[in-house]
Amino acid sequence: xxxxxxxxxxxxxxxxxxxxxxxxxxxxxxxxxxxxxxxxxxxxxxxxxxxxxxxxxxxxxxxxxxxxxxxxxxxx
Amino acid sequence: xxxxxxxxxxxxxxxxxxxxxxxxxxxxxxxxxxxxxxxxxxxxxxxxxxxxxxxxxxxxxxxxxxxxxxxxxxxxxxxxxxxxxxxxxxxxxxxxxxxxxxxxxxxxxxxxxxxxxxxxxxxxxxxxxxxxxxxxxxxxxxxxxxxxxxxxxxxxxxxxxxxxxxxxxxxxxxxxxxxxxxxxxxxxxxxxxxxxxxxxxxxxxxxxxxxxxxxxxxxxxxxxxxxxxxxxxxxxxxxxxxxxxxxxxxxxxxxxxxxxxxxxxxxxxxxxxxxxxxxxxxxxxxxxxxxxxxxxxxxxxxxxxxxxxxxxxxxxxxxxxxxxxxxxxxxxxxxxxxxxxxxxxxxxxxxxxxxxxxxxxxxxxx
Numbered sequence: 001x002x003x004x005x006x007x008x009x010x011x012x013x014x015x016x017x018x019x020x021x022x023x024x025x026x027x028x029x030x031x032x033x034x035x036x037x038x039x040x041x042x043x044x045x046x047x048x049x050x051x052x053x054x055x056x057x058x059x060x061x062x063x064x065x066x067x068x069x070x071x072x073x074x075x076x
Numbered sequence: 077x078x079x080x081x082x083x084x085x086x087x088x089x090x091x092x093x094x095x096x097x098x099x100x101x102x103x104x105x106x107x108x109x110x111x112x113x114x115x116x117x118x119x120x121x122x123x124x125x126x127x128x129x130x131x132x133x134x135x136x137x138x139x140x141x142x143x144x145x146x147x148x149x150x151x152x153x154x155x156x157x158x159x160x161x162x163x164x165x166x167x168x169x170x171x172x173x174x175x176x177x178x179x180x181x182x183x184x185x186x187x188x189x190x191x192x193x194x195x196x197x198x199x200x201x202x203x204x205x206x207x208x209x210x211x212x213x214x215x216x217x218x219x220x221x222x223x224x225x226x227x228x229x230x231x232x233x234x235x236x237x238x239x240x241x242x243x244x245x246x247x248x249x250x251x252x253x254x255x256x257x258x259x260x261x262x263x264x265x266x267x268x269x270x271x272x273x274x275x276x277x278x279x280x281x282x283x284x285x286x287x288x289x290x291x292x293x294x295x296x297x298x299x300x301x302x303x304x305x306x307x308x309x310x311x312x313x314x315x316x317x318x319x320x321x322x323x324x325x326x327x328x329x330x331x332x333x334x335x336x337x338x339x340x341x342x343x344x345x346x347x348x349x350x351x352x353x354x355x356x357x358x359x360x361x362x363x364x365x366x367x368x369x370x371x372x373x374x375x376x377x378x379x380x381x382x383x384x385x386x387x388x389x390x391x392x393x394x395x396x397x398x399x400x401x402x403x404x405x406x407x408x409x410x411x412x413x414x415x416x417x418x419x420x421x422x423x424x425x426x427x428x429x430x431x432x433x434x435x436x437x438x439x440x441x442x
Contacts, residue, residue, distance in 0.1 A: 023330060030327060034091075038322040045319035049147065049312070052329055056148030056337070063337045 114343025178271020365405020
């Protein structure tokens with residue numbers, strides 16, 4: 001019985017940690033990153049969208065897991 | 077955190093500085109937009125785009141960043157939505173072809189206006205589109221709410237769609253999942269309009285879904301499912317085109333996510349506790365206030381473009397009114413949602429209490 005919530009909790013901590021790390025890395029390196037992302041070429045544009053998807057996935061999963069633990073999960 | 081400068085033909089544009097206050101406001105805006113988006117079903121952008129503009133973000137950057145934000149969310153949610161099986165793939169593929177043309181047209185127009193008229197011209201264009209569309213949509217929803225036939229459950233959005241189905245402009249196409257036979261031309265017009273809107277204001281679904289239901293006669297669930305499928309393409313194509321020209325501010329996207337992904341879940345949860353009419357009422361209030369807010373913002377842009385002559389004081393008051401109405405509308409919407417949730421919870425508590433009392437009395441009598 002305790003296996004499933006424990007797995008969710010560890011997954012939640014993992015995703016929370018990863019999303020915090022991702023946010024910190026991006027915001028502490030925003031100037032070189034923006035220089036690359038705003039260079040008006042195909043590869044930087046793809047990289048920017050890739051970064052956005054990665055953050056949406058990491059943070060979205062973390063939030064979803066936290067709310068699931070609190071009993072507030074939804075279909076989104 | 078200093079903003080980046082982008083050199084363009086007409087004007088040098090600077091991304092806004094992210095101060096702690098701006099960051100908090102952006103995350104709060106994301107939360108309001110996300111909560112409304114989860115509650116209403118789509119379209120947090122009609123709060124987030126004007127909200128960002130009110131915080132000083134150039135309109136074109138607000139639209140671009142919002143498209144990128146929407147795209148990331150749609151990509152992550154795509155797997156879940158595909159399981160729902162409400163997508164008419166044939167309709168989706170036909171619409172995507174025209175949707176992408178619409179998005180490209182919108183990006184071209186937005187960039188052209190920015191390059192020729194600058195930030196104020198671009199803001200004016202986006203605000204005008206918002207005022208016309210949102211006020212029309214708000215009135216449409218209010219009419220739907222107060223329509224007596226609707227309350228009796230007799231509302232079938234087939235009248236206009238039936239008339240259109242009789243118009244035989246070849247090529248006529250049958251869509252299996254939606255079970256309708258319509259002219260490709262109508263599909264093309266809706267696809268183009270949805271794409272143009274998505275590229276212009278950052279969200280097209282609030283026109284695409286009603287158009288599919290009321291114009292093409294497609295069942296609501298299939299229209300909503302197909303729109304989610306289209307949102308991925310319009311978001312990806314629009315965000316990519318804007319990113320190619322350096323208009324997407326990743327800092328804004330990340331700050332919006334902080335609030336929006338949390339708000340989205342809360343809003344979606346709230347839909348389990350309210351009626352469809354209550355959802356529509358919140359939608360009409362928020363959309364209507366958002367339209368009024370953009371209308372208040374227009375005189376300032378006209379002054380900036382030297383197209384009108386208001387005193388600086390009047391322009392400032394109107395600008396403040398725009399901000400107050402926008403945030404006021406979103407906050408009123410969120411308060412309404414919270415009230416509906418509290419009322420539901422109280423009702424549930426009362427129900428549980430009554431059941432317990434009944435159980436006790438049964439046990440006592442036994």
